[in-house]
Amino acid sequence: MSVGFVMLVHTALDRAAQVARHLAASGCPVVIHADRKVPRSAFEPFAQGLAGVRGIAFASRRHRCEWGMWGIVGATLDACGDLLTAHPGLRHVYLCSGSCLPLRPLPELQAYLAARPETDFIESVTIDDVVWTKGGFDRDRFALRFPVPFRRHRRLFDAVTGAQKRLGLTRPLPEGIAPHLGSQWWCLSRPTLEAILHDPRRRELDRFFRSVWIPDESYFQTLVRLHARRVESRSLTLSKFDHFGRPHSFYDDHLQLLRRSDCFFARKIWPWADLLYASFLSNDPKVTRNAEPNPGKIDRLFSRATDRRVQGRPGLIMQSRFPARRLDAARTAAPYSVFAGFAETFPGFEAWLGKTTGLRVHGHLFAPGRVAFAGGAQVHNGCLSDSAALRDYNPEAFLANLVWATRGERQCFMFGPADAQEVMRFVAGDPNAQVSIVAGAWALTLFAREQAGELTGSALRKEAARLQKVELAYLALMRSGWVKARVRAWGLAEFLEAPMENLAPILDEIAPRAPRRPTEAPVLASLDGFGAFLQRLRNDGMNLHLPGDFPVGHAPTPPGDARPRPYLVR
Amino acid sequence: MWRSLRRRGQLTAVADRTGATGARDVLLFACLRNERIRLPYFLDYYRRLGVGHFLVVDNGSIDGSAEFLAGHDDVSLWRADGSYAAARFGMDWVGALLFRHGHGHWCLTVDADEFFVYPFCDTRPLPALTDWLDDCGLRSFSAMLIDMYPKGPVDETPYAEGQDPFEIAQWFDGSNYTIQRNPDLRNLWIQGGPRARAFFADRPAAAPALNKIPLVKWRRRYAYVHSTHMLLPRGLNLTYDQSGGEAASGALLHAKFLHTIRDKAAEEAERGEHYDGGREYAAYRAGLEHSPDLWTEWSERYINWRQLEILGLMSKGNWA
Numbered sequence: 001m002s003v004g005f006v007m008l009v010h011t012a013l014d015r016a017a018q019v020a021r022h023l024a025a026s027g028c029p030v031v032i033h034a035d036r037k038v039p040r041s042a043f044e045p046f047a048q049g050l051a052g053v054r055g056i057a058f059a060s061r062r063h064r065c066e067w068g069m070w071g072i073v074g075a076t077l078d079a080c081g082d083l084l085t086a087h088p089g090l091r092h093v094y095l096c097s098g099s100c101l102p103l104r105p106l107p108e109l110q111a112y113l114a115a116r117p118e119t120d121f122i123e124s125v126t127i128d129d130v131v132w133t134k135g136g137f138d139r140d141r142f143a144l145r146f147p148v149p150f151r152r153h154r155r156l157f158d159a160v161t162g163a164q165k166r167l168g169l170t171r172p173l174p175e176g177i178a179p180h181l182g183s184q185w186w187c188l189s190r191p192t193l194e195a196i197l198h199d200p201r202r203r204e205l206d207r208f209f210r211s212v213w214i215p216d217e218s219y220f221q222t223l224v225r226l227h228a229r230r231v232e233s234r235s236l237t238l239s240k241f242d243h244f245g246r247p248h249s250f251y252d253d254h255l256q257l258l259r260r261s262d263c264f265f266a267r268k269i270w271p272w273a274d275l276l277y278a279s280f281l282s283n284d285p286k287v288t289r290n291a292e293p294n295p296g297k298i299d300r301l302f303s304r305a306t307d308r309r310v311q312g313r314p315g316l317i318m319q320s321r322f323p324a325r326r327l328d329a330a331r332t333a334a335p336y337s338v339f340a341g342f343a344e345t346f347p348g349f350e351a352w353l354g355k356t357t358g359l360r361v362h363g364h365l366f367a368p369g370r371v372a373f374a375g376g377a378q379v380h381n382g383c384l385s386d387s388a389a390l391r392d393y394n395p396e397a398f399l400a401n402l403v404w405a406t407r408g409e410r411q412c413f414m415f416g417p418a419d420a421q422e423v424m425r426f427v428a429g430d431p432n433a434q435v436s437i438v439a440g441a442w443a444l445t446l447f448a449r450e451q452a453g454e455l456t457g458s459a460l461r462k463e464a465a466r467l468q469k470v471e472l473a474y475l476a477l478m479r480s481g482w483v484k485a486r487v488r489a490w491g492l493a494e495f496l497e498a499p500m501e502n503l504a505p506i507l508d509e510i511a512p513r514a515p516r517r518p519t520e521a522p523v524l525a526s527l528d529g530f531g532a533f534l535q536r537l538r539n540d541g542m543n544l545h546l547p548g549d550f551p552v553g554h555a556p557t558p559p560g561d562a563r564p565r566p567y568l569v570r
Numbered sequence: 571m572w573r574s575l576r577r578r579g580q581l582t583a584v585a586d587r588t589g590a591t592g593a594r595d596v597l598l599f600a601c602l603r604n605e606r607i608r609l610p611y612f613l614d615y616y617r618r619l620g621v622g623h624f625l626v627v628d629n630g631s632i633d634g635s636a637e638f639l640a641g642h643d644d645v646s647l648w649r650a651d652g653s654y655a656a657a658r659f660g661m662d663w664v665g666a667l668l669f670r671h672g673h674g675h676w677c678l679t680v681d682a683d684e685f686f687v688y689p690f691c692d693t694r695p696l697p698a699l700t701d702w703l704d705d706c707g708l709r710s711f712s713a714m715l716i717d718m719y720p721k722g723p724v725d726e727t728p729y730a731e732g733q734d735p736f737e738i739a740q741w742f743d744g745s746n747y748t749i750q751r752n753p754d755l756r757n758l759w760i761q762g763g764p765r766a767r768a769f770f771a772d773r774p775a776a777a778p779a780l781n782k783i784p785l786v787k788w789r790r791r792y793a794y795v796h797s798t799h800m801l802l803p804r805g806l807n808l809t810y811d812q813s814g815g816e817a818a819s820g821a822l823l824h825a826k827f828l829h830t831i832r833d834k835a836a837e838e839a840e841r842g843e844h845y846d847g848g849r850e851y852a853a854y855r856a857g858l859e860h861s862p863d864l865w866t867e868w869s870e871r872y873i874n875w876r877q878l879e880i881l882g883l884m885s886k887g888n889w890a
Contacts, residue, residue, distance in 0.1 A: 382745025
C-alpha cells in the first residue's frame, strides 16, 4: 500500500463513485470530501452507495468549498489527516477531484511512487516567475486580504480589493515564507505532508492563508518549500486551462490524445464521456493501451484553441469574428495587387501579366456594368457572383471574400476612374494591398474612342474632366498619412519614359519566383496623334494635367518603337 | 414578449408531455405547417444530437403532420389556427412556449428544414456544448443559415420521407456572404449565398437575412425579435468577437431547396403569410421557373463541420 487518495467532489457524484471504487479496488485507500453545498438528497444516496466498500471512507468534517476561498484547503488538510491516521503504511497521498480520471493502470503509479519514496510531486513556482495567473493578481494574492468570494460577489470583491490597494493596506508575509504558486492537484510524500499538518506554526500560517486569494493554488505549493526533501515541480495530473483560467474538459474524441499523455491522471473529464471512462478505468495495460507519451501534442491542441479564440484568422470576416476596423491589422487574408491605368497603357496587359507571373489576373473587378473576373467567368471562387449590384452592395466584403476564398493564389485586378470607387478606402488601409497607378492612362482609352468616333466634342471633354476628377480623388486618398497599402504612382508620360524599369520592381515584389522571366515587354498602346489629342482637349479649355506632357507633333521615340524588344529584368 | 403572452390564448394543447422533461434537457422549439415528409428525419436528427424534448406548434397542417408528431413520446404538440403573419410568422406562438417551458433550459429554436451543426457535433452531443457554454458563462450561441442546394434542377431528385435531405441538397456557397452590424440591437446582419445570387442579384438589400441565434439559455424576460435572427435583451446578440478573435459558432444547414419547394413557393406566395407578404416566395417562384439550377462550378460539396470551420463559416473558438 504505497499511495492513497484524497478526493474532493461537488458534482457528477456517480462518476466520482465509479472512480473511487476503481481506486479502492486497486488497493489505494480513498477519503472522499463532498462539498457541504452538495444537497442532502444527492449526498445520501452517494454515501450509501459507497458505504461498506473496503478502502473508501468519507472525510470526518465537511467544509463549504467556495471557489477561490479557504474551504478547499481546509477540506484537503482534514481529509489528509483522516487518511494518514487511518492508513499508517501510506507513503504518498494523491489529491484528486471527482472529475479526475486515471490514464494508466494504478500499479504503474504505485511502482513509480515506490521507487521515489521521498519525492513530492507538486507544481511549485515562485511568484517572481509566474506568468500564467490571470488578472495580474500574482503578488496581490498574498499582499491583500480576500474575504469575499469572487464568483458570487464580483462587485464587492472588486470594491474590497480596490479599496485596499488605494489605501495601501498591504500586509507582510509570515516570517520565512516565500510565496509559490502551482496546480492545485499534487501528490505529496507522507513525511512532507505530516510536517505541514503538524507544523508548530500552523495556526499562524493557516490564519494568513485564510485570506489569501485562491489558497488551493498556493498553500501547499508554498509550504512544501519549507519541509520537502525533494520537490519535483510538476503535477502528475494533466490539466489544461483556457485563456480565462477555466479548465478545459476532455471528451470521448480526446481518447487517442489522452493515451499519449505522460501523466497518471487527467482533469477534468466531461461526466458523460462514456468512452473515456470505459477505456481508462482498468488496471489491464491491454485495455488502457497507452501510446508513446507525446505531451507536446496535447499542449499544441489547447494552445491552438487559445490562439483561435484570441487572434482568430487574419482577414476572415464571419458570424463570430467581426473585428472593429481599427483592431484588425490586416483587413484581408492575403496580399493582392491593384493595377490602375496599366490595362489602358498596354492593351493585353492582363494576359501578359498572367503569363509572366503565373498569378490570377482579373480585369476591372469594379467595372460599372459587371464584375470582370479572370476569363470572363460569371461566378468565381466561393461562388462570388459577377453581378455589379451584389458587389456594390458591400464592395469591401466582396473583395475580402475574394481574397479569403482564393488563399494561396495571389489575386491581381485592374482598376481605374471609371470603376466603382467605394472600395478604395478599404484598399488604402490594407497592408495586404499593393497599389500601382499610372495616372492619366484613361486618356488613352478616350483617345481610342475619339478615333473610333464613339465619343467627341463636349461629351468627350466632360468625360475626360470626370475621369480626371475621380482619379485625383483616389490619388489624394493614396497619399494620406494613414495609408497602409504599398503604393506606387506615376503620371502617364513619366511612366512611359522607362516602362519596364518601372514595372520590374512591382513584378519582383509579387512574383519573386515567377515561372517565366519577362523576356518580352507588353505591347504599348499606339501613341500616334495622342499628343495632338491631349492638346485639342487643352485648347478646348480643359485643365488636363494627369497624363503629363506629350509632344504634339509625333509620338515619343523610345517606348513608341512598335517592335517588341527583348527585355530582361536585372 | 407581451404579444407572445397574448397569443398564448391561440394555442391549444394537443399533447403536452413537458412534465417528463429533466432539468438538464435541451429543448427544441419549432413552428411548422405541412412538413409531414420532413418530420421523421428531423426528429431522428435532433434525437441523435441529444435533444431531450420537442415542443412543436402546428399551424393548421392538413398533411398529417400533427397526427404524426402526437404519436411520439418526446414530442409535445400545440395547435394554432390563427394567422401565421399576424403571429409574427409563428414567433409569437413559439415565444409563448419558450416563456412557459423554456425558463432555465438551453433552448434550440429551429424550423423543420433547419439542421443545427456545431463544432464537434459528430463526436460530442448537444449537452456537451451547452455544458461548455455554461462553463464559459455564455447565454447564446449563433449559427448562421447556410442554404444547401442540389446539383441540377431542384426538383430533379425527389426527396423521400426519412432520407437525409443533404444527400440531395449537398452543395453550398463557400464564401459569398456579406455582414453588417445592426447598431440598434448589436446583432450582425448576414446576407448572401445562393438566394442572393440567384433571386436578388438586382436588389441585394432585399436578400433574406442569414444570421441566426437559435440556441439560448432561456430566461422568462428574453424574447426573439424577428424570427430567430435576433433577441432582446440585445446583449444576447453579442455572439461575435470584435477584437480580432473568434468566438465559437455553428451553422444551420438549410434544406429548403428540395423538390418540395415548388409546391411550397406556390402555396406560400398565394397565402402571403410569410415575411413581407410572401415576397420572398414570389421571388423563388419566379426564379425557380426560368433558372432552376443553383449549382455553380465553384459550389462546395458538404462534408462535415470541420469543412465549414476551415472555410471560415463557423468556428471552434477556444473549444478544443
